[in-house]
Amino acid sequence: MSTHDDRTATVAEIMVETDIAVLTYVSLDGHLVSTPMGTQDFEDPGTTWFLTERSSEKVRAIEADPRVNVSYSSKAGWVSLTGTAHVSDDRAKLRELWDASAGAFMSGGPDDPDNVLLRIDGATAEFWESPGKVAVAVQMAKGLVSDEKPDLGDNDTVRL
Template sequence: MPDSELQQSVWEALERHPVCMVTTVVDGAIRTRPMSGHVEREHHRLLFIVHRETGLVAAAGQPTGLSIAISDEARNFYAAVRCAAAEIEDRDLLARIWTPVTGAWFPGGPDDPEATLLALTPESAEIWNGPSSGVLVAFKLATAKLLGRTPDLGVNARIDMR
């Protein structure tokens, strides 16, 4: 089944901006951190190279899963995406998506024993998608005020990402 237009908008935002805020809940503690992922849309997942001993790997085993937040201000598109998480033991895949920036965190390179892959599979999302033109937003706000209406500033929807 092909992706809906709203699902596509989430994947496209991730492809344009692979850095997102990743939120975990482990033992009741909430932690959010910026991370750069590798989008594998054909496998319906995002891959992150992480330290084996971080809370991210521990969070992969939690029933609450993880969430990511996407912000594409130029397009006035925002999303909060709930994901299932799993650690993947695949050194070839890890080496294939390795970047020079990743090397700053893992001095041992792709063979660093502390490096592992975390796969996030989007399950559901809430999106906010509005007009990207500031002039158009201002016009809609002014028009709504003159007419005594609530401004139409785009879509806010909850969607299934599976």
């Protein structure tokens, strides 16, 4: 049986290996909206950071309903992180996280007042550990040609 620390380490590994995460939030008209976000940093899987623009519909929607989900996918597996988003004007943290990729998508640099941070405080992370591409392909083929359910890796949920 794996421990909380082992499971949290697995979640962290998947998140670190993911360049582009998918943020899902509730729009102002009540629909779920998913948008790609560049993975910037996280202190631990329970606190993740993204850069965005204050003037975006996404920020207005999140300020009205901060419940979010962030999904990550890497060679190590998949993570579905549920949590609460907070808009932050922390300029020191914004400068720390600003890089060339941010400059490609956002104008004005880290001192532009329209550029802000989204801090996601994670509540739970459901994860699926990947046994690797070849093993997944074998298991999928096995599931297609037999009555056996494919073994696509371990799945668990960890409270953050």
